[in-house]
Amino acid sequence: MYLxxxxxxSSSIKAALVNCKTKETVAVVQSPKSEMEIHAPQHGxxxxxxxxxxxxxxxxxxxxxxxxxxDPADIKGxxxxxxMHGLVLVDKYKRPLRPAIIxxxxxxxxxxxxxxxxIGEKKCLxxxxxSPGNFTASKLKWVEENEPAVYGMAHxxxxxxxxIAMKLTDEISTTPSGLSEAMLWDFQExxxxxxxxxxxxxxxxxxxxxxxxxxxQGYLSQAAAEATGLAKGIPVAYRTGDQPNNALSLxxxxxGEVAATGGTSGVVYGVVDRPVFDSNSRVNGFAHVNHSAETxxxxxxxxxxxxxxxxxxxxxxxxxxxxxxxEMEKLAEVIPIGCDRLHILPFGNGAERMLGNINVGAKxxxxxxxxxxxxxxxxxxxxxIAFSFVYGMGILKNMGLNVQVMRAGNDNLFQSKIFSSTxxxxxxxxxxxxxxxxxxxxxxxxxxxxGIYSSxxxxxxxxxxxxxxxxxxxxxxxxxxxGMWEKELEKEISK
Numbered sequence: 001m002y003l004x005x006x007x008x009x010s011s012s013i014k015a016a017l018v019n020c021k022t023k024e025t026v027a028v029v030q031s032p033k034s035e036m037e038i039h040a041p042q043h044g045x046x047x048x049x050x051x052x053x054x055x056x057x058x059x060x061x062x063x064x065x066x067x068x069x070x071d072p073a074d075i076k077g078x079x080x081x082x083x084m085h086g087l088v089l090v091d092k093y094k095r096p097l098r099p100a101i102i103x104x105x106x107x108x109x110x111x112x113x114x115x116x117x118x119i120g121e122k123k124c125l126x127x128x129x130x131s132p133g134n135f136t137a138s139k140l141k142w143v144e145e146n147e148p149a150v151y152g153m154a155h156x157x158x159x160x161x162x163x164i165a166m167k168l169t170d171e172i173s174t175t176p177s178g179l180s181e182a183m184l185w186d187f188q189e190x191x192x193x194x195x196x197x198x199x200x201x202x203x204x205x206x207x208x209x210x211x212x213x214x215x216x217q218g219y220l221s222q223a224a225a226e227a228t229g230l231a232k233g234i235p236v237a238y239r240t241g242d243q244p245n246n247a248l249s250l251x252x253x254x255x256g257e258v259a260a261t262g263g264t265s266g267v268v269y270g271v272v273d274r275p276v277f278d279s280n281s282r283v284n285g286f287a288h289v290n291h292s293a294e295t296x297x298x299x300x301x302x303x304x305x306x307x308x309x310x311x312x313x314x315x316x317x318x319x320x321x322x323x324x325x326x327e328m329e330k331l332a333e334v335i336p337i338g339c340d341r342l343h344i345l346p347f348g349n350g351a352e353r354m355l356g357n358i359n360v361g362a363k364x365x366x367x368x369x370x371x372x373x374x375x376x377x378x379x380x381x382x383x384x385i386a387f388s389f390v391y392g393m394g395i396l397k398n399m400g401l402n403v404q405v406m407r408a409g410n411d412n413l414f415q416s417k418i419f420s421s422t423x424x425x426x427x428x429x430x431x432x433x434x435x436x437x438x439x440x441x442x443x444x445x446x447x448x449x450x451g452i453y454s455s456x457x458x459x460x461x462x463x464x465x466x467x468x469x470x471x472x473x474x475x476x477x478x479x480x481x482x483g484m485w486e487k488e489l490e491k492e493i494s495k
Contacts, residue, residue: 001019001020001021001074001075001076001452002017002018002019002020002026002070002074002075002076003017003018003020003075003076003077003078003079003443003444003446003447003450003452004016004017004018004061004064004075004077004078004079004230004234004443004446005018005078005079005080005081005438005439005440005441005442005443005444005445005446006057006060006078006079006080006081006082006164006439006442007081007082007242007245007437007438007439007442008053008057008080008081008082008083008160008161008164009083009242010036010038010046010048010083010102010103010104011035011036012030012031012032012035012036012056013030013031013036013053013056013057013059013060014028014029014030014060014437014438014439015028015029015030015031015057015060015061015063015064015439016028016029016064016437016439016440016442016443017064017068017070017075017443018440018443018444020076020447020452023444023459023461023462025437025440026068026070027064027067027068028437028439028440029060029063029064029067030060031056031057031059031060031063032056032059036048036052036053036056037052038102038104039099042107044105044106044107045101045105045106045107046101046102046103046104046105046106047099047100047101047102047105048099048100048102049096049099049100050088050096050099050100050160050163051096053160053163053164054163054164054167054227057164057167057228058227058228058229061228061229061230062228062229065229065230072225072229072230072231072234073231075230075231075234076234076235076447076450076452077234077235077236077237077238077443077446077447077449077450077452078168078220078234078235078236078237078238078443078446079236079237079238079239079441079442079443079444079445079446080161080164080165080236080238080239080240080442081161081239081240081241081242081245081246081438081439081441081442082159082160082161082164082239082240082241082242083102083103083160083241083242084103084159084181084241084242084243085102085103085134085135085136085159085181085182085241086100086101086102086103086136086159086160087100087101087136087139087140087143087157087158087159088100088157088158088159088160088162088163089140089143089150089151089154089156089157089158090154090155090156090158090163090166090172091153091154091155092155094155094166094170094172096163097150097153097154098143098147098150100160100163101139101142101143102160105134105139106134107139107142108134108135108138108139108141108142109133109134109138111132111138111141111142111145112131112132112133112134112135112137112138112183113131113133115131115132115138115141115196115199115200116131116132116133118199119132119195119196119199123195124195125277125279125281126188126275126277127186127187127188127189127193127195128180128183128185128186128187128193128195128196129180129187129275129276129277129284129285129286129298130183130277130281130284130285131281132183132196133183133281135181135182135183136157136159136181136182136183136184137182137183137184137193137196137200137202138183138200140157140200140202140206141200141202144200144201144202154206155206156172156206156207156208157206157207157208158172158174158208159174159178159181159182159241161178161239161240161241162174162178162208162239165217165218165236165239167224168218168220168221168224168228168236169217169218169219169220169221169224169236170218170221170223170224171217171218172208172209173208173209173210173211173217173218174207174208174209174210174211175210175211175212175213175239175240176210176212176213176287176291177213177239177240177241177244177286177287177288177289177291178239178240178241179192179193179207179210180285180286180287181241181286183196184196184197184207185287187275187287187298188275190293192204192207192210211239212292213238213239213240213287213289213290213291214237214238214289214290214445214448214449214456215237215238215449216235216236216237216449216450217235217236217237217238217239218235218236219232219233219234219235219236220232220233220234220235220236235446235449235450236446237445237446237447237448237449237450238442238445238446238448238449240289240442241286242438243267243269243286243299243301244269244286244287244288244289244299245289245438245441245442245445246259246261246267246269246409246438246441247259247269247271247288247289247299248289248441248445248456248460249409249434249436249437249438249440249441249442249444249460250407250408250409250432250434250436250441250460250463251407251434251457251460251461251463252269252270252271252407253271253288253289253290253297253456253457253460254271254297255271255272255273255297255401255402256270256271256401256402256403256404256405257270257271257404257405257407258270258271258393258396258401258403258405258406258407258429259406259407259408260389260406260407260408260414261408261409261412262307262308262385262389262408262412262413262414262419263307263308263411263412263413264307264308264309264312265303265304265305265306265307265308265309265349266303266304266307266308266385266388266389266392266413267301267302267303267304268301268302268304268389268392268393268396269299269300269301269302270299270300270393270396270401270403271288271297271298271299271300271401272297272298272300272399272400272401273295273296273297273298274296274298274400275296275298276298276300276399276400277399278395278399280356281353282302282353282354282355282356282395283300283301283302283354283395283396283399284300284301284302285298285299285300285301286298286299286301287299289445289456290456300396300399300401302353302354302392302393302395302396303353303354304352304354304385304388304389304392305347305349305350305351305352305353306345306346306347306348306349306352306362306385306388307346307385307388307389307413308385308412308413309348309349310344310346310348310349310362310381310384310385311325311346311381311382311385311413313348314328314377314378314381315328318374318377318378325415325416328378329378329382329416329417329418331374331375331378332375332378332379332382332418333379333417333418334375335375335376335378335379336477337383337422337475337477337478337481338383338477338478338480338481338484339372339376339379339380339383339481340368340371340372340376341366341484342364342365342366342367342368342372342376342377342380343364343365343366343380343383343384343481343484343485343488344362344363344364344365344377344380344381344383344384345360345361345362345363345365345384345485345488345489345492346362346381346384346385346388347359347360347361347362347388348361348362354391354392354395355489355493356493358492358493360489360492360493361492363488363492364377364380365488379418382413382416382418382419382422383418383419383422383481383485384485385413385419386418386419386420386422386423386426387422387426387481387482387485387486389423390422390423390426390427390482391486391489393427403427403429404429404430405429405430405431405432406423406424406427406429406430406431406432407431407432407433407434408420408431408432408433408434409433409434409435409436409437410433410434410435410466410467414431414433415433417469420433420467420469421469421472422478423469424469424470424471425471425472425474425475425478426478426479426482427471428471428474429471430468430469430470430471431468431469432465432467432468432469433465433466433467433468433469434463434464434465434466435463435464435466436463436464441460444459444460445459447459
């Protein structure tokens with residue numbers, strides 16, 4: 001028996017098959033091979049055709065079946081992970097009315113900011129755990145104000161994963177986790193957020209039926225079976241956004257556990273057991289995959305724009321042609337902790353939410369031509385990104401997140417010993433690198449509602465542990481270097 005997982009990104013669709021008994025990944029495929037196009041009709045806009053996601057779901061599924069020769073009748077459940085914060089509107093015939101407004105579209109910023117002030121900051125934070133900001137509800141209000149004819153024909157609003165679930169099952173539904181990322185879930189009332197719906201004058205019947213994140217959310221329709229090559233009747237049994245799903249995939253489910261990624265941007269996602277919020281809105285809180293009215297599990301999401309993008313810049317601008325990250329690491333390893341007082345602020349990728357939406361830029365501090373080499377810059381770049389993670393986790397710690405263990409995928413920055421050891425030693429926390437993907441995690445999670453596994457914890461047990469970084473006895477060199485870096489950052493923030 002097998003489980004099938006999808007990860008619907010803005011770049012591509014990934015599909016994975018997992019063996020139910022062994023939990024081993026049978027295969028993972030991607031469609032398209034190149035990136036899906038993102039349209040920008042105006043500055044700051046970002047749109048995609050939802051049917052493109054579906055077309056690539058079908059292509060990826062058929063490719064996966066061909067690659068593995070698995071009998072579709074042996075697939076017992078489907079799980080879905082998807083790009084967060086998008087908006088899809090469909091008419092009564094379940095046809096998209098306009099391109100999806102996706103996560104990186106900024107057209108609704110002013111609408112959300114005005115709502116935050118007029119509803120009341122304290123009320124929004126205590127009920128939503130966030131400002132309405134540039135999230136799905138604000139995007140829906142933008143459509144109502146700017147495209148009234150489209151809004152008038154809308155039968156239901158959905159998140160990207162809801163749309164794919166609809167295409168698979170011919171049923172329209174959403175989840176509390178999805179509504180929380182849309183700023184449409186009230187954590188105090190444990191139901192859709194009337195304070196937002198009423199303020200925006202959104203018809204409540206636009207919201208789909210609500211299903212638990214892990215539950216039977218419909219069965220594969222005949223039309224979907226024909227389009228994908230799958231067997232009719234397979235249950236769709238799990239659905240959530242990509243960041244909660246990434247945490248799930250890394251078996252981050254309980255308070256004190258943290259998932260992290262160190263790609264182009266950095267993400268820290270920690271789990272707490274009570275609704276908390278940051279009064280400065282530097283951190284977003286969402287219903288985690290195992291959240292319920294009885295057992296509170298909130299995922300606190302902190303994003304760092306200046307992460308892998310900074311180190312890639314250093315590689316391309318300062319490295320020799322063809323130099324690898326492994327070679328840069330080898331050079332940097334001979335440089336002592338703190339890089340002889342050379343520090344880099346890595347925030348060169350726009351305004352940083354965790355810094356209060358201030359754009360401090362990227363800066364090299366204390367550079368001495370007679371003391372510092374290329375290797376110093378390599379190490380300072382890695383340390384600077386690690387310090388930014390530690391700075392962000394300090395915000396989470398002040399909100400009540402006691403970081404006990406951090407888990408990350410076995411990719412990008414966390415493969416660097418310098419980077420991971422710096423975080424581990426400063427936070428005095430264990431870091432585990434795990435071999436998994438979002439599509440694999442979604443597949444395993446689908447095994448819970450279908451009865452194959454008794455819990456999400458059981459479903460995620462046995463992940464391939466690739467590397468462990470244990471904190472060493474506290475080294476003053478790390479504290480001294482971080483302290484100097486933080487002072488430089490605070491100077492920039494206070495300008």
